[in-house]
Every structure is written in C-alpha cells, then in structure tokens.
Amino acid sequence: METEPEFDRIREDVEAKQRAVIWPDTIRNGSSVDAFLWRGDPHAKLIQRVGLVVFGLMFLLFAIVIASIPFEKNFEDGTAVDFLMALFALLISLRLFRNSLLRPSKHEERK
Secondary structure (H helix, E strand, O other), rough: OHHHHHHHHHHHHHHHHHHHHOOOHHHHHHHHHHHHHHHOOOOOOOOHHHHHHHHHHHHHHHHHHHHHHHHHOOOOOOOOHHHHHHHHHHHHHHHHHHHHOOOOOOHHHOO
C-alpha cells in the first residue's frame, strides 16, 4: 500500500518533466522563443545573446551564398529572385544582430 503514493509521486514528476513536449505547452514555449528572437530582450543572458549571434551568422551565410549564385551563373535568368531572397535573409540577420546588442536603457539601470 505504500507503493501507491510513491508511484503517484513518480508519475507526477514524469508528467511535469514531459509537460514541455506535449502539444499545448510546446506552442506556449515556442511562442516565447519566437518573441525573443524577433523582438529581443534587453535583459537577456550572455548565452542567449550568443545564440542570437549564431542564428544571425547562419542567416548572413545564407544571404552570401544566395547572393553569389547570380555571379556563378553570369547573371542569367532569375537573378532578381536570388537577390531578393538574399536581401530578405540579410535583413533577418541584421535584425537578429540588433536584438543581440539590446541593452537596458539608462533609466532602467538606475532603478
């Protein structure tokens, strides 16, 4: 009879640990990550800022590769689409770099 409360406690612990991988919780957790990536956070930790820089470098590398394709094809057909895709990736990388550099305002630091 003593095993039933222990089993219930273990089951509750397992359910609490798995809560982040079940459907409604993944959407909630994913939306907070998406908001952090797109809007940034002035109070982000160093590892979060490094993660933003890594994502920004990934998009920057993608932009460079896409922009180099028309040079390889000697500016044949479809170069405008390639440059638009590269511009889009470059804008995303710049946004991520900006978000990684956000700092609290001077007024917030005094509080």
